[in-house]
Amino acid sequence: MQKIPVVAIFDVGKTNKKLFLFDEHYKIVYERSARFLETVDEDGEPCENLESLRLSVFDSLRDVFKRNEFEIKAINFSTYGASFVYLDEDGKPLTPLYNYLKPYPEALQQQFYATYGGEEAFSKATASPVLGSLNSGMQLYRLKYEKPEIFKKLKCALHLPQYLSYLISGEFYTDITSIGCHTNLWDFATGDYHDWVNQEGIREKLAPLKGADEVLPACFPGNSYKVGIGLHDSSAALIPYLVNFHEPFALISTGTWCITLNPFNTAPLTSEELKQDCLSYLQYKGKPVKASRFFGGYEHEQQVKRIATHFNMSSVVFKTVAYEPDLIQKLITEQAPSATTLSDGKALPTSGFAERELTSFVTGIEAYHQLILDLVAQQVASSKLVLQGTGVRRIFVDGGFSKNAIYMNLLAAAFPDKEVYAASMAQATAIGTALAIHQHWNTKPLPNDIIELKYYAIAHQEA
Incomplete structure (x- = not known):
């Protein structure tokens, strides 16, 4: 039997986590859906259960690889934005996946904008209204000042789509669609990271940028499918x-x-x-x-x-x-x-x-x-x-x-x-x-x- 060439897409929302297989005509030939109970972070705030999500990715892939009618040519990921996974030297998460709706400390926010030119000028440069934790760069700033010992151990901060890609490719990359969406990280005038990212030692914690239309090899031997780096x-x-x-x-x-x-x-x-x-x-x-x-x-x-x-x-x-x-x-x-x-x-x-x-x-x-x-x-x-x-x-x-x-x-x-x-x-x-x-x-x-x-x-x- 001729196998159907397909692409596997993980579409991870706040509520539903879905896996789709599309054929070459972009028709859905397989769909699987999962929902997880939220967990809480160290402050009792609700957050995504990162371990459940990680296991679900592998379980779902194991399931579709068993299906003889499909030939998986590539895998890619899209997820909600404004969420960082902080990884140590061994690629293990150092913290929970903090919720972007988590209240942001007022004093720390004032300190940030006072240091970097005020809310209006900074927002214009980064095309980011003042949104607290929803400006994901502010989550990194908070980690540095509230949890310096974890910040020191931090090897790489990946937005959620790139973390899922890393699970399959074993490689750390940053995607422009995640960085360029109200994160406070990107200077739209210069087309590069804003100066504060360098000054605060954040840039060295971010993976190299790679195009959203590029792919990586899978890290599992004997597999020929390609892995996208994920999108917002x-x-x-x-x-x-x-x-x-x-x-x-x-x-x-x-x-x-x-x-x-x-x-x-x-x-x-x-x-x-x-x-x-x-x-x-x-x-x-x-x-x-x-x-x-x-x-x-x-x-x-x-x-x-x-x-x-x-x-x-x-x-x-x-x-x-x-x-x-x-x-x-x-x-x-x-x-x-x-x-x-x-x-x-x-x-x-x-x-x-x-x-x-x-x-x-x-x-x-x-x-x-x-x-x-x-x-x-x-x-x-x-x-x-x-x-x-x-x-x-x-x-x-x-x-x-x-x-x-x-x-x-x-x-x-x-x-x-x-x-x-x-x-x-x-x-x-x-x-x-x-x-x-x-x-x-x-x-x-x-x-x-x-x-x-x-x-x-x-x-x-x-x-």
Whole structure:
């Protein structure tokens, strides 16, 4: 029997840890999922169980290597970001895998920014808003000052995707997509590590940089498969779009956060953009991507519950509400528009729908149309921050709101000079991680049919 050539992709989220096998047409031919109980660090803060994750990688691989129908050509990894594994001389972890939501000591944070030029100037240079532990470089700074004896033993700090790659390749490397995403480590103006990384003795604890499209040999004798060095999941999810579309586009990725990614905006972040929750990160080829975001998916979830309770409806109803243009016109005429910024110019974290009295709406469906109107106003304000002056002609929307007819129609109306598409693709992060190393395992040309698009034409009102 002819074996099917496949790539194995580990897609490690906070909750679900998945292994996919893709064939050369990027179809999923095998899938395995695991979930682990969190453990706690020495301060009692919840964190990933690193040992369970390590064992799971080996167990999963053992399982697929036993399957005679597949020939594994390569393995790659994508995981959530902002998480370092600290390894000693023997490649063993020195600490738990600290959670990026762990509160950061205020005094240490003030010491850092006071030493390195203040929050505003430093954030502009590193394209990193002040996010505490979510700036993963700050975790290294904390280790140095709070646990100097461990810092002294530290041979190499690897972001989580590179740690998983090390388990199979036996080699230490650093990936630009992990370093270049709000870590405080990278100076976007110089295209190198920020000066503080050298001054604090951090750079010598970081592995050499290697391209996200390069591969390593496996460290187990007798195996011919290649090992990728791993990617940050947000960057991986953008790769299918970068591979398929070459004219300027933006991607609005909608989930708990609604994030607008513009790979064609390479202008340095301004103080104004930082205030409005913009950041830049580096995509897998090392180019900057400017991004803006707001908490749209979370707000939608909370406000749907409020509407459902007030009108005594099931919240399930709101999953498939049809777009009613007449209702939108009525609301635009009768309801005050929602604000999208505060008086000091900072972006509002929410759309303002929470302040609306539900008694001013006749039905739950009417209230829901207003919620989406308010969210799209916020979305447009957020997206424009990274779209302006970049020649983007197409906007792709993926995630939850791509299936919302009201949101999509209103977004198309708000950008009449652009083509707006709902995009759908199963397992975008995993496919992007496989595409990054396509040339090393796949004998077929890059695919051009893995993203399904639905075009939303602008609905013109009748006179």
